[in-house]
Amino acid sequence: MKNLSEKVFAIIVAAIILCQLAEARKRALTVFIGDYPENSGWSNIHSLNDKTIILNSLETVGFQMNDIICLENSAATRKAIDAAFERLILSCRPGDQVYVHFSCHGQLVTDVNGDEALRNARDRYDESLVPYDAAVEYGKNGYDGAKHLVDDAVNEYLCGIEDKVGRKGCVLVVFDACHSGDARREYSDDAEVEYVRGSDRTFELPSTGELMNETPREAKCVTISACRDFESNYECKVGDVMYGRLSYAVSKALRSGITVAQLRDSIEEVYQELSNSSPLREGRTQKIVYYYSSEYSNRKMF
Numbered sequence: 472m473k474n475l476s477e478k479v480f481a482i483i484v485a486a487i488i489l490c491q492l493a494e495a496r497k498r499a500l501t502v503f504i505g506d507y508p509e510n511s512g513w514s515n516i517h518s519l520n521d522k523t524i525i526l527n528s529l530e531t532v533g534f535q536m537n538d539i540i541c542l543e544n545s546a547a548t549r550k551a552i553d554a555a556f557e558r559l560i561l562s563c564r565p566g567d568q569v570y571v572h573f574s575c576h577g578q579l580v581t582d583v584n585g586d587e588a589l590r591n592a593r594d595r596y597d598e599s600l601v602p603y604d605a606a607v608e609y610g611k612n613g614y615d616g617a618k619h620l621v622d623d624a625v626n627e628y629l630c631g632i633e634d635k636v637g638r639k640g641c642v643l644v645v646f647d648a649c650h651s652g653d654a655r656r657e658y659s660d661d662a663e664v665e666y667v668r669g670s671d672r673t674f675e676l677p678s679t680g681e682l683m684n685e686t687p688r689e690a691k692c693v694t695i696s697a698c699r700d701f702e703s704n705y706e707c708k709v710g711d712v713m714y715g716r717l718s719y720a721v722s723k724a725l726r727s728g729i730t731v732a733q734l735r736d737s738i739e740e741v742y743q744e745l746s747n748s749s750p751l752r753e754g755r756t757q758k759i760v761y762y763y764s765s766e767y768s769n770r771k772m773f
Contacts, residue, residue, distance in 0.1 A: 495566030495640070497773060499529055499539040500559045504547045504575040504603050512607030516666050517706055518574035519543060521647065521718035525572055528722040532773040534570070547575070549602040549618040556628040563635035568773050569642045571629070574715050576601040577648030577669045579700075580619050581676040596673060597621040598650050598700070609675055616676050629690035641772055642692035647715035649697055649704030665752070666706040666713060668697070691764035693731055693772070695721070695738070698757045705757060707749035716745060717759065728771050731763055 503525075505518035522543060529539060540555045563569065579596040599619040606614035632642055649669035697704040697717040707716045717738075724737035738759065751757060 494564045495568075496538055496564070497529075497532075497534045497568045497570070498559060498562060499534055499570040499572070500555050501525060501529075501539060501541045501570075501572040502547050502552060502555075502575060502600075503541070503543045504601070506544050507576070507601075507603060510612055511605070512611055513576050513601065513670075514666075516574075516576070516668055516715075517713040518647075518715065520712055521574040521715045521722075524714065524722035525574075525718055528725045529570060532725055532727045534773075545603055547602055548604045549620060552602055552620060553624075556631075560628065560631040560635055563632055563640075565635070565637040566639045567636045568640060569632055569636060570773070571632075571642070571644040572647070572718070572721075573600050573645070574647040574718055575668070577646070577650045577704075578607070578619065578672070578674050579650045580616065580621055580674040596650075597623060599674070600625070600646070600648055607670060607672065607674075616674060619674060623687070626687070626690050629692055630688055633690055633692060638766075641767070641770060642690075643772055644692055644694045645717060645721055646694070646696045647704065647717040649702065650700055668704040668706070668715065671703075691766065693734075693763040693767050694761070696760040696762075699760055702757050703755070705751055705755065707745050709749065716742070716749075716757065720745070720759075725773070727773055729773070730769055730771055731767050732769070734772060735761055 501522070503518040503522040505516050505520075507513035507515060522541070526536075526539065526541065530536070540559060542551055542555060559569070559571075578599050578601055580599045582597045599621040602618050602620055605616075605618035605620075606612060608614075609616055629642065629644065633640075636642065647668065649667070695717065697715065705716060706713045707719055708714075709719060720738045720741035723741045724734055726737075729737070742759065
């Protein structure tokens, strides 16, 4: 009788594990903001063109549309983005494969809690993404900076996702924004327009006097950013259509079963092609920044 009970228990445990594995899905949160309010101080960019190619690529690697949260323009407020992250975390299961994508402006914001200085004593700024309802400067139209999505908040959400998907899941995050540039369209002598996704104007916040005394946990997921902090993120032109340079490269590089190393190599190949077909102007640099922990090195994505 005891042996029978043990066998029944083993079967139940196996069934639970199989059910959990069967429930593992591909889930995504994508944010595309191209048309900012006129009084925000932000220029319009071509993020909605990114939406088309990114969603098509996700479908190609097996994402179902009902598992993709997509926010665009006026629907991508700070409150809506927070709610979307919370919804994504709530829905995630062990083993899920998660993709997060932002195509929007970015900006450096005063690091009021001092966590950046704990890593680098000279670093006074958080990196931030710019939701639809965030203005370019403190005090503009009464804006106090609360709508900026700083890296601390994003990191907390990503840690929440990692906790839900576990060691057998994976998380890939793409930031097609930047924290340099001039937050507007640049015009040259030949009247050609350059579109830049970010601002070299830092968002200065008053100090709260409350500083952290220990470095917070950092998410270990795969993160790809369009450029280094001191560089601008210039859009590219393919045919007659403008795209985010990183979004375009990712859309071309993604394929089922790709490893992180293969993804990186494929993105670099696309960038090399763009350097010929849609080159940066003389003196411009834009180098992609990759981050991932060693446990992701040979892991297959999607």
